[in-house]
Amino acid sequence: MHLNATDIVREDCEQVAEEVSTLEALRGECLLITGGTGFVGTWLTELLAFLNDRYCLGVRIILLSRHVQDFRDRVPHLALRADVSLIQQDVRHVTELPSEVGWIIHAAGTPDNRQHASDPLRVMQVIVNGTASVLEASTRLPDLKKLLNTSSGLVNGPQPLDLAGIPETSFRGLDCGSLAAVYPEAKRLAETLCVAYRNQHRLPIVNARPFAFVGPYQLLDRPWAINNFIRDALQGGPIRIQGDGETVRSYMYGSDMAWWLLRILVRGAVGASYNVGSSRGVTLAQLAEMVAGGLPKRPRVLLGVSPVQRLHHSRLVPDVGLAQDSLSLRQTVDLETALRRTIWWHELRGRVEGADRGSKSP
Amino acid sequence: MTVMPRKPKHLGPEYQGCVDSMGTHDKLRVAILGSGNIGTDLLVKTLRSPFLACTLFAGRNLASPGMAKASSLGVRVSDLGITAIIREPECCDLVFDATSAADHIHHWAVLEKLGKTVVDMTPSQVGEMCIPALNLEDCLNYRNVNMVTCGGQASVPLAYFIGQVHPEVEYIEVVSSIASRSAGPATRINIDEYIETTEKALRVFAKAERAKSILILNPAQPCIDMQTTVFAKVKHLDLERLRPLVEKMVRRIQAYVPGYQLAVAPILENGRAVITVKVQGRGDYLPRYAGNLDIINCAAIAMAEAYARARIPVLKDPQYGGSPHD
């Protein structure tokens, strides 16, 4: 029986951390995470905190973010740790980084597609200007060993429906004249900036392309299918699927994501790009059934709740052969378990995160 | 580059001597927090004022256009935000907070301890609601005043007089239409707060039991000026009493918002009192069509100048402050 929500995450970290010797290079080092208070940053901090506690890895974690106070309020068990320090700063305006930083995970930039639509300028500035600022500041770090840029699986462009998993090398065009291009184009430019800095300034940069994730610390108000299903389920259902539910997605659990990112940071080849995500594609209809199965009292699942004539199927599933083969990484948490634990975590936290956050500064 | 203060036209010749003899050390020292459009527009207005001196322009990004503007005007800038004031508290007496509601709460905690006076441009609702045309004098007793909303600044003085002439009025309504381009992401995500704050100001100042505020965005190009209409349900509207009071109030507001004009004089139509005003901005830093942003900035400057003059009794001018019935 779990005592509280943080126990779930701690257990997840325990399960995923094997062959910790592969992270030996981080021992006693200083690691900076930009966008450090978001989903990625919080999971990485949880995992590093566990490694420090269990294996005395001695990593000093610095989180750089605009939402430092929010982090302190939400996860005091991390914010108050002696090995965690917080820098309140907008990544667009970074000019200097602490000189003791030896490793950087650049995770600033929100995948919240509502913001991509409502405030595309800020999104692009954070991703493009933010990446440029961090890279420029990194050129003056005396001890930088590696910088991991978190890009996005969307840079490859739309995935062909008959391609099971999209590899790092496959690219199709985006219509750059569309508002929907704001996020992927910004991420593509950020990757190219990394190439230029790597080449011209010899910065040790490795690139990760995250796909989709599920887990504790993911805010349910972001209207992605998986969040909608979980929220519908937590409210007793029914789980409502729009259209015919044949769109295919894949989801990796937060602990696997954090482990993969740390391994890519330490062992990834400079100049390489690695997909991070689950290669197991599921249709939204299957996903809804899995979510339903994660609750003691199984809610109903309703298909085709709104009439969509032209059925837009899309597929977004990575081919993770490169990470698996060259870095011996594997997905350890299957989707059913991931969903169950995520639902438990939300239940233990007692309430579903609300969508009404207008008075927070954007 | 130093900007010399010009004698404002609305002061009569009898103030000539006092203005000329005022050096910077007599002016109220003002710091501006927030280097966005609002803060930068306030900067330009502050520099024009004979009673205010801008001693610090503090934001978070030295590369922002506002910072560049401030530097070009010879004003001291800092990218440390509130920390710049913490490090050098004696640099200013009054602070304009043009950041965000969430940040203001943190800023006020600091500035209150430092004994500063704050004019809050955010919708935080922390300080005393300030409508210069109505309660300028009263606000001098408070160290933190809040500039309500643009619709509030435009309409509340008029609603006040409807309430004065017809104390039986239970319901007052205000509709503001603004140019789409004058509403940025912060305004758009906070429309409900805008409505609630404006309604609160209407209930408090006009003493109406119920109030309603409506906000309409219009994307027409060329951009429309801000238009605000005040409605009240009154059976026998006393236009004879109301009209001169409204006209006087409009002139009073024009003293600090030159682009404020009456578009529809008080009339009774279909059982409702109707007054429409339009506001065109000065175009200091914000474009002219952003009358909504200009009116709230002008009101803020008027309040700051009142604080300044309160320290110099000889310059107390009944045209600015005093009671609305003067």
Place this chain on the structure above:
Amino acid sequence: MTSVLISDPTLRDGNHAVQHQLDARQIALYAAAAEAARIPIVEVGHGNGLGASSLQVGESLLGDREMLETARKRLVNSKLGVHAMPGFATINRDLKQAVAVGVDVFRVGVHCTEADIAQRHIGYLRDKGREVYGVLMMSHMASKEVLAEEALKMESYGAEGVVLMDSAGAYLPCDVTEKIRELVKSLSIAVGFHAHNNLGMAVANSLAAVQAGATIVDGTARGFGAGSGNAPVEVIVAVLEKMAFSTGVDLYGVLDASDIAEKGLMRVIPSITSVSVVSGLAGVFSGFAKHVERISGEYGVDARDVFFELGRRNVVAGQEDLIIEVAIELAAGKRGGGCI
């Protein structure tokens, strides 16, 4: 067989036609008839939606809560829907109450270029587990590219569909085809259409929309609605069934409902009046009609001139206060104030 979702705002758009004076008996009467006809969504409320009862657009006889509760009691299989415009309706005062009363479907409406003001409202309603659609009003005033972008915003906020409104009744069928096609291409959620009949195009436009891929269509009994009214729901259902689309609506039921509405709700059957033709050409919100007529009479100016001037100023829904100003100016011009 493709299905089309019929949404019926007789008790909301129709309120425009009677200056928002529908009473409880009338609401109960039509709601029961719509339920019997198996009309999927029955939209109820002030013509401008939740929280819109005001001196600006007109006060409704009943408060929002009473209108909704009255309809709620009569609707079992049919869903209770509302229209809500940020800027009029707030989350705390209006949406919360509607959720509490048990509204099933929320259509959050904005001027067609301002979708981002609906972000929080859509998010709030999604959070409460409600069906939420976005509505782009006065959509004749924006290009198809802009409409697609604004619709994409609404999709990103969690709307299940986006409805294009021809609030002024200004469209021709080819306009509708072009715009609906663009939305269907750009969105992965449902696309809908809401017609007005100022230029006699309501039914044709609705069909064009369906043929271009729209799967949601609005219709009201006999077209009872603002200005010249909407597409008549009984005609839409009949024509769609004739074209082998399925609506799930009972034909006799909807015909009966329209007869009931004709006798019990309307003072006059909607028709295309001269003033409505002009407001359609001028591209002005149909809800302005009664206000323009009244105020034009008061100032002794031609209502048609007022509409053309309002159209020239690109007035949007909710700007009824501009009518007085325009009437005053036109009256001053008439009295010889406009010599060269």
